[in-house]
Amino acid sequence: MIGIALLGTGRMAHVYGPKIGAHPGLDLVRVYNHRPEGAARAAAMYGGTPSDDLSATLADPAVDAVVIATPTATHLDYIDAAARAGKAIYCEKPLDGTLERTERCRAVLDAHPVPFMLGFNRRFDPENARLRAAVRAGEIGALTFLMSWSREPAPPPLDYVKSSGGYFVDATIHDIDLLCWIAGEWPHEVQAAGSCLFDPGIGALGDVDATMTTLKFPSGALAHVNNSRHCAYGFDQRLEAFGRDGMLQTLNRRDDDLVRWSGRATEARAPLKHFFLERYDESFSAALDAFHDALVAGEAPEPSAEDGHRALGIALACAESVRTGRTIALG
């Protein structure tokens, strides 16, 4: 059993807490929040000893690893503390919203090389993983195009948008990670376009809520991402990989799979899973499995801090492309 301290008690902690508690190989030893009442509430729900003392939490020899599910701006501090304490780290994405702090984060991990895994959970969705495996096995030959759709049901509150790092850093970063992981290479050029079509408040913050992004890879393969903060029919999540010998697509997920025929519509399907908690629920479990299995096997977990660093660089370049109207070259 791997002893876990869960840091954070917000939305993402609520995703991970029950899954850690139910995992046969993980033991939820401690639940940390800087406010004692938050820690107590989380412990009551998920188990583990509540604590508002980070040092004591990390000093506990029963704690083998931390799961960081705190606000993005605090990730670096917790990674720093956990790495110095020699604990393995699972950190919710993104590493951070700025390249400079992300680099510091990587330096900390270089100095204190504990096992580290970044929570790009979509890699662990079974169909996404199968598509990648089929691509890497050569099922469709050399890649020509990759495409990713990610359309959210409704814009988030403006407070969330303010601290999100912008739409590309908040959302497109998932598609970027997924596409680069499938392609097996990093893009050297990126261009993006964005509009504010749904919430004028988002525009007032200088952000966008509908974007199209193009990545160009050294192999010549091209990738497209479209993101929307609004989608009338649920959380639209699709991948398409087009290669020299064929194409692979993933399908959307629904609450039910019945096919409905009526005088209004035929072969109609239910609306899509509402949002990421519903759509990707099992991927969070699978991500924890992968973290557990890597620790047990003594192997480096993936996605790595480098993956997070690179994906952030690309997401920031997308924003720069919108701002400057230029194709951005990546190092």
Added chain:
Amino acid sequence: MIGIALLGTGRMAHVYGPKIGAHPGLDLVRVYNHRPEGAARAAAMYGGTPSDDLSATLADPAVDAVVIATPTATHLDYIDAAARAGKAIYCEKPLDGTLERTERCRAVLDAHPVPFMLGFNRRFDPENARLRAAVRAGEIGALTFLMSWSREPAPPPLDYVKSSGGYFVDATIHDIDLLCWIAGEWPHEVQAAGSCLFDPGIGALGDVDATMTTLKFPSGALAHVNNSRHCAYGFDQRLEAFGRDGMLQTLNRRDDDLVRWSGRATEARAPLKHFFLERYDESFSAALDAFHDALVAGEAPEPSAEDGHRALGIALACAESVRTGRTIALG
């Protein structure tokens, strides 16, 4: 050019008239109806010389063939006259509603062996024909099951039902012909069940408006037909052929092929083509093509009078099975 006399001016004549007129190899020479005003109206619409004189029509040397699109009960008389006059015959299905008269019809054709084709148009639907070709080419191996769905949008007027010969003779006969043609054999046993679920007036006439039929073939293959006089989403027409090595299915047809996603339904498709005139329009043209081509090539057209005779026998056995609660053996 093959000179055609079109007999009849009702609904089916309205299907064939324009198609004969537009056919590059057919010449609509005469339009016959026993009432002069009917003939005149039809000729005004489709071309050809109107006539209410059958003898004169059949004596016209410019008439090479007749297309019989009159009420079912009159088919035999027209076949008799046309065969005696040495004209090739295309006759709308069914040959007749009784086995005894159908046998007389076949005797007439044996005595006067003119080219004869029965209008089982669904064989000429491109997808039905492709499914059969794939089955006969062995694409799915030896047949296990054949299934046919035929569900009509709404019950016909009771006057039509009265003279229809019953639901099996009126409608199931199409599925029977299609399935036997695909199977390449005639069933030796049939069982059927029927209900009156939509129009009590149909029940009052002793007829049914929802049926399920099972055919058993000498090879051991089994076939299922379901027919309904009501269908909320249009004219549902499907075939499924299941064999030792796989399965083939045809798809329904719609007025448009757009895929629609909304908050109510996703991947929704339009309602189906309304009824047989819309769904099978091109099959009537293809049937006339086949009639034309057989005449030009000097080959016997198909479906034959024997096909019609056998299909009628099976349809009547279905009705008998419902009446007696027995599996009916076929000669």
Added chain:
Amino acid sequence: MIGIALLGTGRMAHVYGPKIGAHPGLDLVRVYNHRPEGAARAAAMYGGTPSDDLSATLADPAVDAVVIATPTATHLDYIDAAARAGKAIYCEKPLDGTLERTERCRAVLDAHPVPFMLGFNRRFDPENARLRAAVRAGEIGALTFLMSWSREPAPPPLDYVKSSGGYFVDATIHDIDLLCWIAGEWPHEVQAAGSCLFDPGIGALGDVDATMTTLKFPSGALAHVNNSRHCAYGFDQRLEAFGRDGMLQTLNRRDDDLVRWSGRATEARAPLKHFFLERYDESFSAALDAFHDALVAGEAPEPSAEDGHRALGIALACAESVRTGRTIALG
């Protein structure tokens, strides 16, 4: 926690054993087999105390309920013993292969009214349950047709066939239960046709391996079942419910949901889940959940012994229909 004694160590015990062990509300207290080494092997795999002593097993006060997963012919004896011992009973389907013994079984349960649930697991498949819920909620109006496809990947060994009670009792009984449960009524007439197309050994035993069955319900609704002991593309499991206002269909399940396009085929999907253990795995868990929940709530679990008795009567009538060529009336 409800203490469970698992009776039997064969294929179905292997389905239930791990699921009981993993269930948060069930405690696998004892594992019984009449041979001590079988019981020991099962206990080593699933947990619980092994036992070859039925009386001791049923006398154990920690045992609240038995799960009977023994050969069909022994179900009655175990039900008898468990009911007399006052234990709740979950019994794998069918109750028995003969109506006479099934009636005795019901008499035992009438005399010793312990909670009893029959393992018609397909009711607990999420999509089957959703289709039924939608039908019962009136989503498609009054039922016209119900259809069920159940095609198995390959014929079972002849030893299995010999003790199976025949194809209708072994397999069609599942479709019958499902369709009657959806319809909310019992058929009053049944007719069936069968062939031996895949394994001549099955025919030599007087059994069939490809069948079509028609059920007629008092409401006038008709149902069709097709069963095959061979299916080239996996375990084909479909339901179609056609009502006055529309239609509902369930979809097949696959090992992966990728859509594949190549020069040979487009929009191609993976072969189907291989057989019932793969296809219906979660339904067995859901059935145990329902058993647990009914015991906790003090409610009568379903499917009941009457459901099993009636379904057996219908399955035997199917076989009689094939044998006699008659529509069989049901009491």
Added chain:
Amino acid sequence: MIGIALLGTGRMAHVYGPKIGAHPGLDLVRVYNHRPEGAARAAAMYGGTPSDDLSATLADPAVDAVVIATPTATHLDYIDAAARAGKAIYCEKPLDGTLERTERCRAVLDAHPVPFMLGFNRRFDPENARLRAAVRAGEIGALTFLMSWSREPAPPPLDYVKSSGGYFVDATIHDIDLLCWIAGEWPHEVQAAGSCLFDPGIGALGDVDATMTTLKFPSGALAHVNNSRHCAYGFDQRLEAFGRDGMLQTLNRRDDDLVRWSGRATEARAPLKHFFLERYDESFSAALDAFHDALVAGEAPEPSAEDGHRALGIALACAESVRTGRTIALG
């Protein structure tokens, strides 16, 4: 009847010739080619009087309109001559490969305002037209994204590539026209990326064979196009329109619509229609219908010369974007 002179005897003339000949409202009066033997061959195939004398052809009072199906570089000359002769003009796309000559062409048409229609045939595909009509009718609300896939089965000969004006002018121009026509507005910004992945000879000519293009419209709507000179499964042609209230998609077309199930793949469909002659055959007929109907009604046909001019400007901006790595602003 509208008298037509068909100019040109190459591939596109071979598309239009038979369709003009078969059209009930068009009369193929003359077939012109600058070489007498070409004209004679075409006249033998499609009808009409052959001619290698342009002046005589245009002076013929029986000629009401010309259909220009000559090489792109000659379009302007023929438009000039026909306009001066007062003939209505249907011209195969593109107007020309350079903006300067296209502007001259528009000046000619301004000076000699004959009815003019440009052959952007994809607008006349029934499903494309239905998608546009649904978008314009507000079925999916305000547009967020438009997407167009156009992937060709195989790269053209290098001689064709040399005179094609580049991949964006040759192919993407179709998607651009379609998307602007659906959007009902012209983009003000465009960015594009391209690679040479299939034929190094295309790269040696400075052209690309795989591209992704993003258009940004004044409304804020964004559009994506992906084009490939190679596609293993046929001519992939899809549209997706995503709006505030839902989404609409068109489907690909196949030689047959059977659904195939086997041990290798389930629900598999046939490969796609091979290329544009097969896929868009009926759209060329519908385009001629529209030309005919506009002339008869005395209305200005569409797509107009301005449409062609604007689409060319956007296509050239795409190429410039690839060359310069900049987002290109459009006037």
